Amino acid sequence: MATITDVARVAGVSVSTVSYAISGARPIRPETRERIQAAMDTLGFQPNAMARSLASRRSLVLALIYPQIAGIGGTAGEFVQAVAERSKEAGYQLVLWPFRADQAHDIRNLARQGMADGVLLMEVCLDDERIDVLEAAHVPYAMIGRTRDVTQRPSVDIDFAATMAKALEHLVGLGHTHIAFVNHSSEQVDAGYGPAVRTAAAFDELMTGRGLVPLSRTCDDSPVAGRAVTAEILATDPELTAIITMNELATFGVYAELASRGLAIPSGVSVLGIVTSPGVGTLSYPPLTTMHSPGAELGRLAVDCLLSQLDPARTPVPNQLIPCVLEPGMSIGPARTDQGSPKRP
Amino acid sequence: MATITDVARVAGVSVSTVSYAISGARPIRPETRERIQAAMDTLGFQPNAMARSLASRRSLVLALIYPQIAGIGGTAGEFVQAVAERSKEAGYQLVLWPFRADQAHDIRNLARQGMADGVLLMEVCLDDERIDVLEAAHVPYAMIGRTRDVTQRPSVDIDFAATMAKALEHLVGLGHTHIAFVNHSSEQVDAGYGPAVRTAAAFDELMTGRGLVPLSRTCDDSPVAGRAVTAEILATDPELTAIITMNELATFGVYAELASRGLAIPSGVSVLGIVTSPGVGTLSYPPLTTMHSPGAELGRLAVDCLLSQLDPARTPVPNQLIPCVLEPGMSIGPARTDQGSPKRP
DNA sequence: CTGTTAGCGCGTTCAG
DNA sequence: CTGAACGCGCTAACAG
Numbered sequence: 237m238a239t240i241t242d243v244a245r246v247a248g249v250s251v252s253t254v255s256y257a258i259s260g261a262r263p264i265r266p267e268t269r270e271r272i273q274a275a276m277d278t279l280g281f282q283p284n285a286m287a288r289s290l291a292s293r294r295s296l297v298l299a300l301i302y303p304q305i306a307g308i309g310g311t312a313g314e315f316v317q318a319v320a321e322r323s324k325e326a327g328y329q330l331v332l333w334p335f336r337a338d339q340a341h342d343i344r345n346l347a348r349q350g351m352a353d354g355v356l357l358m359e360v361c362l363d364d365e366r367i368d369v370l371e372a373a374h375v376p377y378a379m380i381g382r383t384r385d386v387t388q389r390p391s392v393d394i395d396f397a398a399t400m401a402k403a404l405e406h407l408v409g410l411g412h413t414h415i416a417f418v419n420h421s422s423e424q425v426d427a428g429y430g431p432a433v434r435t436a437a438a439f440d441e442l443m444t445g446r447g448l449v450p451l452s453r454t455c456d457d458s459p460v461a462g463r464a465v466t467a468e469i470l471a472t473d474p475e476l477t478a479i480i481t482m483n484e485l486a487t488f489g490v491y492a493e494l495a496s497r498g499l500a501i502p503s504g505v506s507v508l509g510i511v512t513s514p515g516v517g518t519l520s521y522p523p524l525t526t527m528h529s530p531g532a533e534l535g536r537l538a539v540d541c542l543l544s545q546l547d548p549a550r551t552p553v554p555n556q557l558i559p560c561v562l563e564p565g566m567s568i569g570p571a572r573t574d575q576g577s578p579k580r581p
Numbered sequence: 582m583a584t585i586t587d588v589a590r591v592a593g594v595s596v597s598t599v600s601y602a603i604s605g606a607r608p609i610r611p612e613t614r615e616r617i618q619a620a621m622d623t624l625g626f627q628p629n630a631m632a633r634s635l636a637s638r639r640s641l642v643l644a645l646i647y648p649q650i651a652g653i654g655g656t657a658g659e660f661v662q663a664v665a666e667r668s669k670e671a672g673y674q675l676v677l678w679p680f681r682a683d684q685a686h687d688i689r690n691l692a693r694q695g696m697a698d699g700v701l702l703m704e705v706c707l708d709d710e711r712i713d714v715l716e717a718a719h720v721p722y723a724m725i726g727r728t729r730d731v732t733q734r735p736s737v738d739i740d741f742a743a744t745m746a747k748a749l750e751h752l753v754g755l756g757h758t759h760i761a762f763v764n765h766s767s768e769q770v771d772a773g774y775g776p777a778v779r780t781a782a783a784f785d786e787l788m789t790g791r792g793l794v795p796l797s798r799t800c801d802d803s804p805v806a807g808r809a810v811t812a813e814i815l816a817t818d819p820e821l822t823a824i825i826t827m828n829e830l831a832t833f834g835v836y837a838e839l840a841s842r843g844l845a846i847p848s849g850v851s852v853l854g855i856v857t858s859p860g861v862g863t864l865s866y867p868p869l870t871t872m873h874s875p876g877a878e879l880g881r882l883a884v885d886c887l888l889s890q891l892d893p894a895r896t897p898v899p900n901q902l903i904p905c906v907l908e909p910g911m912s913i914g915p916a917r918t919d920q921g922s923p924k925r926p
Numbered sequence: 927c928t929g930t931t932a933g934c935g936c937g938t939t940c941a942g
Numbered sequence: 943c944t945g946a947a948c949g950c951g952c953t954a955a956c957a958g
Contacts, residue, residue, distance in 0.1 A: 237693065239951055239952085241951075250929045250930075251930095252930075253927090253929075255952065255954085256928090256953095261953090263927065265927060282690050283951085285694040286635040286695055286950085286952095287635050287934090289934095290934050290950090290952075291954080292934085292954085320679045321679050329676050330677045331676045331677075332674075332675045332676075334666050348582065349627045350582070351631075460863070488863070488865075488866075495866060519804060520833075521833075595944065595945040595946070596935090596937095596945085597945060597946080598945075599936095600936065600937060601937095601938090601944090604937080610943060610944090628935085628936075629934085629935050629936070632934070632936045633935075635936075635951070636935075636936045637950085638937095
């Protein structure tokens with residue numbers, strides 16, 4: 237493996253000249269630069285990443301801390317992909333740190349080893365000890381999600397309130413007044429999982445604000461649980477005409493339960509999946525109308541947000557909230573009026 | 582940030598003693614060891630990863646080269662997760678290198694920078710130039726998938742032939758003789774994408790071997806394409822009673838097309854999804870019977886396979902082929918005999 | 927515009 | 943069992 241010293245010798249210059257030719261941190265005479273380039277080419281020189289990092293005190297590596305990449309839909313996958321690609325564009329590598337939210341100290345210790353210049357946190361909870369630990373250790377970070385206090389901590393997130401507002405506007409505009417919301421599991425709500433908490437809060441507030449009765453339910457992330465909660469919802473409000481789900485797996489159960497009861501979509505009940513991965517709508521029949529997460533955009537923004545802290549020269553990236561994007565399907569229609577249609581048992 | 586020198590000073594020993602206490606490469610008197618440990622604790626010492634790598638010439642980092650993590654189902658996500666966790670267990674970090682298969686030289690150059698000790702290749706093609714480039718550069722690697730020549734190159738893979746054999750055995754045992762296979766897209770077949778090529782070959786051979794007529798079709802990865810190919814298949818063989826799909830997105834289209842024709846599953850047509858992600862079966866109604874990819878197991882094995890090359894002391898991991906695992910659903914039944922049932926138009 | 931050189935923090939010989 | 947010292951390959955003063 238050729239070193240910078242080899243290049244310098246072959247090119248007939250000093251090592252610092254080679255170093256500066258590579259970094260461009262100081263002007264080099266074109267003629268010299270060409271000799272150096274030729275030497276690098278013939279030697280197949282590639283700068284040693286470790287030596288470079290040790291000397292410069294910058295690893296050019298970002299760490300992505302995540303609890304769970306797998307799972308249906310690939311929202312997380314899409315996000316990870318965007319993060320990796322944006323990092324590469326910016327000249328950084330991305331390492332994966334599979335830590336749970338309660339392993340804040342392991343994260344801190346790893347960060348202290350200088351392997352990464354900054355960390356990206358996914359799935360931030362309302363009260364997230366990782367944030368405190370990272371701030372105490374002066375580790376640059378950016379989070380996807382938000383803690384409870386919406387202070388000026390670096391973050392990007394989905395605008396859950398705006399997403400719910402758009403969802404309700406759409407449905408109410410079609411005459412729906414009896415609308416249910418199927419959330420993530422109660423465990424996730426209790427754990428302070430931001431999306432679950434914020435969206436439920438927005439649903440309650442917006443429904444009440446419109447003089448409507450919010451029917452909100454938590455639901456385990458599974459089709460089976462989705463079926464059960466649908467049955468329970470229909471029993472609770474026989475007038476129900478629309479269901480908003482924020483639980484992809486459960487949504488398949490919602491479809492199944494409605495089908496087994498002979499309730500057509502959308503003529504019997506309209507269904508709207510929010511905060512979904514792109515494309516999941518097409519997996520159902522009739523195609524589910526969705527508002528999908530802007531995963532790729534969030535990924536890019538998160539990287540930019542973190543990089544703007546690492547390099548003050550970069551234009552700072554403000555905290556951004558991005559609403560989900562409506563992806564029309566065929567699962568939403570006007571509210572059923574029940575005129576002449578058989579009552580459900 | 583405390584360094585090893587600080588620890589040595591506080592503990593009243595030399596730096597090399599601290600180093601050996603950490604690595605355990607040479608015996609240290611218990612008393613001394615304790616003083617060192619105490620010093621490390623009070624200083625919150627964490628060894629600098631870059632300095633360590635530079636001196637030891639080992640980065641303790643593995644690189645995962647992937648073309649596409651996103652996509653429905655999360656097979657890739659499950660795999661990535663397993664790789665990251667196994668790496669961590671083994672004391673390695675995992676970096677993501679988002680390169681396409683045709684960027685072999687970029688991969689080589691990155692590897693030469695010494696950022697990673699070895700690379701993992703996903704989605705290997707039958708003729709994969711990355712393998713040649715990596716071997717020429719003496720970069721340790723392990724691949725998920727196989728090249729055309731099944732030589733002793735380090736790899737782990739799904740046993741597509743065995744998977745198809747089990748699938749056919751199951752269906753034929755239930756009386757099915759008119760069986761179709763829905764593959765990935767023709768682009769992927771033409772590109773030499775291993776799973777598509779090997780499984781199709783196995784289908785043809787096994788069907789013919791049983792004296793049956795193989796009806797094999799490529800299909801774009803989308804529900805729409807799945808619908809179209811299902812219609813075409815049914816027109817081609819009106820006696821068809823079973824469909825094997827290796828295309829998750831298309832499978833949703835298969836279901837939709839069958840439903841729209843009033844063909845019940847499984848009484849009209851049985852459907853078996855192979856090489857799926859775990860859990861997708863439950864997304865359909867009736868639940869799809871699947872044979873899901875052993876993604877997590879493959880991930881762990883791939884890491885072990887690579888590590889066994891980096892550290893000759895490890896027990897070598899042989900190339901392994903793992904068949905998919907049957908996950909019973911409700912989409913398979915005995916073959917329809919057509920006695921008394923209305924003929925399709 | 928270019929060269930010299932002192933570190934960056936740690937691993938690992940070689941002496942003791 | 944312990945310590946001193948060199949080197950890993952490169953960056954970034956400082957000196958011309």
